[in-house]
Amino acid sequence: MFDIIVLGGGPAGLSAAYSAWKAGAEKILIIERDKELGGILNQCVHNGFGLHYFKEELTGPEYAQRFIEMLKSTNVEVKLDTMVLDVSENKVVSAVNSVDGFMTLEAKAIILAMGCRERTRGAIAIPGDRPAGVYTAGSAQKYLNIDGYMVGKRVLILGSGDIGLIMARRMTLEGAKVLACVEVMPYSGGLNRNIVQCLNDFDIPLYLSHTIVDIQGKERVEKVIVAKVDESRRPINGTEMEFDCDTVLLSVGLIPENELTRGAGIEMDGRTNGAVVFENMETSLEGVFACGNVVHVHDLVDYVTAESARAGEAAAEYVKSGEKNAEIVTVKNGEGVTYTVPQKIRRTDNKFTEVFFRVNRVMADSKINVVSNGEVIATFKREHMAPGEMEKIIIPKKILDSASAEITIETKCEG
Amino acid sequence: MFDVVIIGAGVIGCATAYKLSKYNLKVCVLDKENDVAMGATRANSAIIHAGYDPEPDTLMARLNVDGCAQAKELAKKLSVPYKNVGSMVLAFSDEEAATVQKLYERGVKNGVPDITVLSAEEVFEREPNVSREVVCALWAPSAGIISPWEYAIAFAETANKNGTEFVFDFEVKDIKKEGDVWEISSCDKSVKAKYVINAAGVYSDKIHEMVAEANFEIIPSKGQYYLLDKIEGKKANCTLFQCPSKVGKGVLVSPTVHGNLIVGPDATTSDNRDKVNTTGQQLDFVRNTAGKSVSNINYRNSIRNFAGMRANSNIDDFIIQVAADNFIDLAGIKSPGLSAAPAIADEAIKILASIGAELTEKESYVDSREKVVFKELSAKEKAEVIKKNPLYGRIICRCETITEGEIVDAIHAPIGARTIDGVKRRCNAGMGRCQGGFCGPKVLEIISRELNISPLEVKKDKNGSNVLVSETKEEK
Numbered sequence: 067m068f069d070i071i072v073l074g075g076g077p078a079g080l081s082a083a084y085s086a087w088k089a090g091a092e093k094i095l096i097i098e099r100d101k102e103l104g105g106i107l108n109q110c111v112h113n114g115f116g117l118h119y120f121k122e123e124l125t126g127p128e129y130a131q132r133f134i135e136m137l138k139s140t141n142v143e144v145k146l147d148t149m150v151l152d153v154s155e156n157k158v159v160s161a162v163n164s165v166d167g168f169m170t171l172e173a174k175a176i177i178l179a180m181g182c183r184e185r186t187r188g189a190i191a192i193p194g195d196r197p198a199g200v201y202t203a204g205s206a207q208k209y210l211n212i213d214g215y216m217v218g219k220r221v222l223i224l225g226s227g228d229i230g231l232i233m234a235r236r237m238t239l240e241g242a243k244v245l246a247c248v249e250v251m252p253y254s255g256g257l258n259r260n261i262v263q264c265l266n267d268f269d270i271p272l273y274l275s276h277t278i279v280d281i282q283g284k285e286r287v288e289k290v291i292v293a294k295v296d297e298s299r300r301p302i303n304g305t306e307m308e309f310d311c312d313t314v315l316l317s318v319g320l321i322p323e324n325e326l327t328r329g330a331g332i333e334m335d336g337r338t339n340g341a342v343v344f345e346n347m348e349t350s351l352e353g354v355f356a357c358g359n360v361v362h363v364h365d366l367v368d369y370v371t372a373e374s375a376r377a378g379e380a381a382a383e384y385v386k387s388g389e390k391n392a393e394i395v396t397v398k399n400g401e402g403v404t405y406t407v408p409q410k411i412r413r414t415d416n417k418f419t420e421v422f423f424r425v426n427r428v429m430a431d432s433k434i435n436v437v438s439n440g441e442v443i444a445t446f447k448r449e450h451m452a453p454g455e456m457e458k459i460i461i462p463k464k465i466l467d468s469a470s471a472e473i474t475i476e477t478k479c480e481g
Numbered sequence: 482m483f484d485v486v487i488i489g490a491g492v493i494g495c496a497t498a499y500k501l502s503k504y505n506l507k508v509c510v511l512d513k514e515n516d517v518a519m520g521a522t523r524a525n526s527a528i529i530h531a532g533y534d535p536e537p538d539t540l541m542a543r544l545n546v547d548g549c550a551q552a553k554e555l556a557k558k559l560s561v562p563y564k565n566v567g568s569m570v571l572a573f574s575d576e577e578a579a580t581v582q583k584l585y586e587r588g589v590k591n592g593v594p595d596i597t598v599l600s601a602e603e604v605f606e607r608e609p610n611v612s613r614e615v616v617c618a619l620w621a622p623s624a625g626i627i628s629p630w631e632y633a634i635a636f637a638e639t640a641n642k643n644g645t646e647f648v649f650d651f652e653v654k655d656i657k658k659e660g661d662v663w664e665i666s667s668c669d670k671s672v673k674a675k676y677v678i679n680a681a682g683v684y685s686d687k688i689h690e691m692v693a694e695a696n697f698e699i700i701p702s703k704g705q706y707y708l709l710d711k712i713e714g715k716k717a718n719c720t721l722f723q724c725p726s727k728v729g730k731g732v733l734v735s736p737t738v739h740g741n742l743i744v745g746p747d748a749t750t751s752d753n754r755d756k757v758n759t760t761g762q763q764l765d766f767v768r769n770t771a772g773k774s775v776s777n778i779n780y781r782n783s784i785r786n787f788a789g790m791r792a793n794s795n796i797d798d799f800i801i802q803v804a805a806d807n808f809i810d811l812a813g814i815k816s817p818g819l820s821a822a823p824a825i826a827d828e829a830i831k832i833l834a835s836i837g838a839e840l841t842e843k844e845s846y847v848d849s850r851e852k853v854v855f856k857e858l859s860a861k862e863k864a865e866v867i868k869k870n871p872l873y874g875r876i877i878c879r880c881e882t883i884t885e886g887e888i889v890d891a892i893h894a895p896i897g898a899r900t901i902d903g904v905k906r907r908c909n910a911g912m913g914r915c916q917g918g919f920c921g922p923k924v925l926e927i928i929s930r931e932l933n934i935s936p937l938e939v940k941k942d943k944n945g946s947n948v949l950v951s952e953t954k955e956e957k
Contacts, residue, residue, distance in 0.1 A: 149876035151882065162863065166874075167867040183919065184918050191759075191764055191780070191783055193786070195757075197942075197946060198941035198942065202918045205922060209948075213936070215950075217949060284755075284945070285943050
């Protein structure tokens with residue numbers, strides 16, 4: 067019987083396991099499906115990781131390595147090349163690998179840290195032929211940075227998510243011609259620093275409010291037709307542009323990978339595509355916690371690390387003293403807010419509670435209000451907010467104490 | 482020199498090869514592509530129709546009902562995913578209720594077992610997601626769903642075990658006869674045979690015209706589809722048709738054998754027989770039309786769109802005929818061709834016998850197929866297969882839970898996978914919600930290792946569809 071089993075050895079799982087150990091949990095196991103720890107960080111060879119957490123700029127593999135080193139000083143066990151097939155309601159994990167075969171493992175607490183996957187061509191129904199040469203940005207990144215192969219020479223990127231932007235620069239540096247980045251929304255889905263450093267610095271045009279309307283090519287991509295879209299994102303006839311290219315990279319969103327979570331019967335949030343969580347990252351199933359991109363998609367790994375540390379500590383606390391009963395405050399999405407994490411807050415002794423959320427449009431000079439019983443009980447000011455950048459507010463205990471059983475996070479645009 | 486050459490390795494050619502392989506005959510199957518099931522067989526609704534659609538006394542009626550019954554048995558014997566889910570034809574008005582009644586009577590005439598007409602309440606009970614506009618429906622419990630490409634692959638693998646040869650990348654350019662011998666040539670190769678069977682799908686008229694006067698014409702009809710995530714898979718319990726029209730059986734909503742939901746097809750004629758592209762306009766049409774049957778499908782859970790080309794013709798039936806001496810057409814095999822496939826094969830063999838082919842059974846032959854499908858095993862069986870072969874303990878495709886062992890099996894099977902899509906068709910790796918985003922690079926690596934070829938040579942699908950174009954750092 068393990069104290070804690072952590073599903074996933076990427077940044078979330080590593081941080082959660084390390085924090086749980088530090089908080090006193092003893093028998094901890096990380097199960098990782100890949101052949102090494104680190105998750106997607108291993109293929110992110112660019113720098114920019116760790117500015118918040120380590121106060122220095124690291125590459126993805128360096129960031130992962132820091133945690134792998136930290137874990138060496140603990141007794142945390144790791145099973146690599148191992149796939150979890152099922153998590154049951156009573157916290158039994160079924161897993162397989164080629165050495166141990168089929169395993170059933172029990173734990174007092176479980177931390178879900180499976181990360182996310184990329185949206186595909188099929189998910190957004192891009193019409194046209196179905197030749198080779200259409201890849202999600204992350205698959206192309208694996209081929210390039212892990213396996214050492216180029217997937218194409220003339221590239222069009224659909225979607226301005228961060229992986230797509232990073233790949234625009236990376237493919238250019240490896241000698242490919244990146245013709246354009248095309249984004250269906252009127253704003254970019256990626257971080258501003260990536261627009262500047264990955265597109266602008268390499269003179270790669272960004273077409274906002276545009277999309278691919280046709281992919282042509284018999285065996286390999288030969289041509290892509292791009293058109294402007296109207297406000298309801300429908301292509302406008304007569305605005306078509308042709309791009310002669312052999313490759314399309316898709317960076318059209320990430321989806322938390324929650325098949326195991328659903329299988330365990332855990333309550334899901336349709337807006338995050340992740341589990342509904344409390345402030346300590348516990349899910350609706352007692353003793354099962356979730357953290358990182360499996361809960362909601364983060365912009366920066368540093369935030370994943372911090373969130374997962376909270377999950378790890380909470381899991382250790384649960385192993386030690388069991389579930390704490392407390393009144394629950396439900397967090398609702400108000401105007402301009404797409405989702406919040408956590409969705410539920412327990413009234414505990416915590417001095418403050420962090421609430422993360424995303425807005426649904428670009429906003430300047432705005433206010434964020436916490437509303438309870440129709441009254442604003444706290445206000446936070448922001449100069450700039452965008453859907454591509456996760457927002458955070460810190461609600462002090464005093465404010466939460468004054469709130470009813472339901473609070474709403476809303477935004478108000480002043481400008 | 483072969484006794485029989487079959488042109489086309491789709492489900493019709495492969496079913497015929499399978500059924501012929503128990504006889505003492507030297508048989509060869511030719512295909513212009515690099516694998517079996519590369520045409521209509523890999524892109525269709527995947528339905529085993531019950532047989533109430535075709536007009537009575539047509540080949541389609543007889544062979545459909547026969548093929549539907551055979552499919553159930555064959556799928557079991559050959560380890561092909563199949564489910565006997567039944568089908569409904571939904572009526573949304575009194576006029577359509579009359580059509581349903583007509584289909585019922587036709588079904589009875591065609592010998593379709595156990596069909597009935599269900600009241601609206603009975604429909605809603607079986608299908609809670611169906612539109613409340615439905616007034617009644619035809620219910621055909623014998624209909625089923627199948628993996629069409631696995632059906633063809635299973636036929637081909639088993640035929641191959643019995644000695645049938647398969648030659649790929651062989652595009653027939655010319656067919657000549659010298660004495661009693663047919664000579665079939667591509668650009669650079671030729672084979673000889675006593676009998677030829679034309680199962681060339683959308684090109685069956687072109688092949689026919691190499692040996693005889695044209696007496697039919699293929700009018701290719703393209704159909705486009707949505708395939709949705711398993712989350713949507715329970716929106717239909719059986720195959721839901723709308724009332725048929727002149728252009729076909731219309732847009733259906735159906736579960737698939739893999740647990741997904743399939744929605745489609747439309748029908749548009751096409752002058753390019755190979756161009757199976759999808760279009761925004763027609764995908765909209767498919768969605769909107771399907772909405773009439775089931776309105777709560779969430780298309781954000783779409784995982785793939787595809788289109789297939791059906792070998793429709795100007796004849797209102799399958800074209801099964803002796804086109805020239807010792808040359809048989811299995812042509813114009815439109816819907817319900819997949820359902821009728823094994824019966825069409827029997828028909829071909831009957832004709833072969835009637836024109837003098839000597840059909841003596843082999844002393845021993847294989848007529849079944851087994852394969853490991855890891856995720857369907859019990860915990861104990863899982864442990865056992867991993868003990869026997871540790872590769873079954875490594876999951877490569879996380880969405881569909883496909884192991885390295887199954888992928889290696891697919892590559893080393895009798896007609897083994899050579900491409901990423903070939904692996905997908907044989908064991909389902911890459912068929913799930915991430916569409917090979919995660920497992921694609923791993924499958925590529927396994928193909929490269931098992932076939933001892935450079936990763937640069939590994940193809941996604943047809944020749945020329947290479948996944949990688951160069952190494953990042955060329956060695957000096």
